[in-house]
Amino acid sequence: MPHFERLYNFACWLTHDRQEAEDLVQETYVKALKGFPSFQPGTNFRAWIYKILRNAFLTSRTGLKATATVQLDLESEEEALPAATETPESILLQRSDGRLVQQALEQLPVAYREVLLLCEVEEMSYQEISATLAIPMGTVMSRLSRARKALRGGLQQQFCRRAELKW
């Protein structure tokens, strides 16, 4: 089963529900089965099947709900974060607190979460992400940048919350 476990992991991240993820993975393979003639041998099979899964998610109840609440300024221009050698999130990361990173990922809007997961977990190239999400390369880059910034912001919030609890 090519990409089965990875598709399942990605589906769980999208849906936040294991049963829904199973349904989504199954639906993905059913659609892949029906749509296989549209797949061009030699092109990127991984991007193709991830795209099917994502499209299935977008038309699911959870997907519709998630995308309906996406911020409208996702692609707007923003200033880059200033460089900092020692930041709260870098301290957190050095402590390897995976649970906090997972929480911060969970709290991201789905558009940010999916692009980060495709880049960092699936290690897709920008071109593959562009094909999977059906967005231009430039949008991939800007969305990734904002997703990272949002994640850093989320980690900072958690860091502050933790510090307050300790006090």
Add this chain to the structure above:
Amino acid sequence: MVCESWKAKLDTYLDGEVAEGEMRSFDAHIRSCLSCSADALTRVQMKRAIQAAGKRYTSSAEFRKRMQQKIAAKPQRRFGLSWTLAAAAAAVILVGTLTSAYLGSRPGRDQVFSEIADLHVATLASSSPVDVISTDRHTVKPWFQGRIPFAFNLPELQNSEFSLLGGRMTYLEQTPGAHLIYDVRKHHVSVLVFQERSLPARLDENSVSKKQPFNMETWSQGGLRYFVIGDAGAADIDSLAKLFKAAS
């Protein structure tokens, strides 16, 4: 100010997405700039943390088992279906609902042909269809040494319509074999070679089902079983088979 322009592209650099020439300049700058190298380190830590945190969910044993049962049952019904279903089933290796009734009721040779068709389609659907990429038979043939328990000859393709694309190791019913891919007029044709005695069913040239979705030829020669399969015309399949027969 200079550093700001580097930092604006730092994530792209760490994602390995800047051009090769720019990558070298970046490497040199990161090595010489304390601020940028510290920033890069933090971002790499972040990338690693996301990667570790992102690999969070694994499917349940029950779900995997359910899917595996469908996979195991799939080959028995494939030959009765259309090419579309057959090809997709091979690629995604999943999903079937009317399988159990067919278990054990089909002749063993149909199962073998079904598996061969699966191997052909799944390989072409793969992002890396061949493990040894070469048009040179003297490169591809030695690659199989130590990987499969037999030797075979590859035909000379000069003055023919065929070109060798490469090869990979494959398995049929837990038996290792060679899988070669040829190109003929933009059609990809698979040639699979296994030891005859290792195959579960007795096969002959006339046993290829007419209902199958590809053109296929099979024969036994020198203790080896050859399969030539693809969506190319029957004449092309036959020509490639003849080249192999002459080379063996």
